[in-house]
Amino acid sequence: MxxxxxxxxxxxxxxxxxxxxxxxxxxxxxxxxxxxxxxxxxxxxxxDSQHEYFVYRVVLLHLPANLQLLRQVNFLVIPKNNFGNNVFYRADLVIVESSITEKTFRIECAKPYFSTEKFLVIEPKGILTEVAKLKHAILCASNKIPIAQLLFVEMNHLLTVPSEARTTLKQLPDKLQAKINDLFTVGKQHGN
Incomplete structure (x- = not known):
């Protein structure tokens, strides 16, 4: 059950x-x-779940002022072709620099190739469902989101993603801080 x-x-x-x-x-x-x-x-x-809500609250609590948290961002992973329509990956949470407007970022993500390099996708995953497995496979096949810019927050230990892209709710603050330090220039203006 x-x-x-x-x-x-x-x-x-x-x-x-x-x-x-x-x-x-x-x-x-x-x-x-x-x-x-x-x-x-x-x-x-x-x-969609308590787990997703708790991850959202922890991320907000530890988010530096120069970054913003977006919800439900669609990334185009497979453009429309002769075999079918566009395939989108909907990320639950995405961290981007505050200097980028939400509308601009969402438009960029819907393009086959986009110019925004600094973002972090956070995926709360409580149970590894068939849909979750399919989302992981689409992400890996598309190369749209590098593994360094992806963080799965698992409720159980059933995820089969590399350890650098995986954490638990308890470890989220530390892992989040490390990812933010690696991806963003924390505390400095963009371009300095």
Whole structure:
């Protein structure tokens, strides 16, 4: 049986800094989603699992001021051809420099070749499903996102990705800081 930890939607209201979960009863961390008004639900961020929500919160907590966190970014990995339509990889979380606008970055990612080099894709993975295996295979085959710019945050130890691209929620702050230091010029203006 699949754990409910991964199958429950979580809603985060950034205005009140409160999280809601699709359950009948609340907890210390989550209020029941039935307590959300339509206005709160409209402005809330929806996460597909508790794990994805927790990864988002940890990343936000450790994100330097010169970087921004984007959600649900589509990367074109296989352009439209005679065999079929475009194939996109939707990254759950992406860190980019604050000097790049979100719209510009999203447009660049949808191109076959893009000029933005400094970004970090963070993929929360609780259970290694067939869809997750397919996403990993597409990423590896496309060479669109180098392994150095990819970080899978696993809930269990079933991911078959290289250790430099894998971490757990507990180890995320340290691994995230190391990746950010490697990829970005932290604390300095771009071009200095």
């Amino acid at each position: 699949t754990s409910k930890y991964n199958n429950t939607f979580v809603y985060f209201d950034p205005v009140t800094n409160r999280a809601y979960k699709d359950t009948l009863t609340g907890s210390l961390q989550f209020a029941p989603a039935t307590q959300m008004s339509a206005a709160i639900k409209k402005r809330s961020l929806r996460f």
